[in-house]
Amino acid sequence: MAGRKVALEKLSKQGMREHLGGDAIGRFRRFGKSAEFVGSNARKLAAQYNRAWVGVHNGAVVVHGDTLEDVIAQLRAKKIDPNETLVEFVDKDGPRIIL
């Protein structure tokens, strides 16, 4: 832990901004909120939007549509950044995922 503390003290916050853009942590927070929302409400979403794509931003469904491309286009039209939006196909009778 001591090594890590020293390493962090040496690091430049400006460096993080340059490498990963401003507000990197804000993006983590907003996306995390959306991911937690979907992970805890997947059944409800599937019942409401069955066999559709949904876009969840900052913890709320902001768009839905029949195709992934349509949902991304709707996000852009609403000036919501797809890079920090969770987009997922919801299907109440979908197959189990095995990898």
Next chain:
Amino acid sequence: MLTGRFEKEHADRPVIEGQLSMPQFGIDGQVLFLIDTGAERTILMPADAIRLGVEFDKLKNQDEGIGFGGRSTMYPEPARVAFTDGVGLFVYHITLDIAEDTEDGRRLPSVLGRDVLNRWHIEYSFPKGKIEIFTDGADEIFAVD
């Protein structure tokens, strides 16, 4: 310490949020990764790839992978993937496999594979609802504001 979590309405799958960057394509966005010790490398699945703006016709490197679904085409690309514990931002330089775009593939989550997982010590307890991740360095570490 980084943390993952179990998604109770997604069959309790273990996940962690990351930030993915591929400067060569101007790609920089958030991805929810399935923690998958069965995957040799980290894979960006088509729904995330399309959402982040990957243009498949610009991917020149090609490789082949195999899983339960059979063989599939992968497009390996250098990438950076970052995770945060709210104190530091831990960045890993990886070769990311971008999975070819298929209808079924679009429904699968991106996976965090052993290229990153094998650099971590992970305490994984579903009964306690905890996925605690101890990093042992990273390729880059930045302090968080």
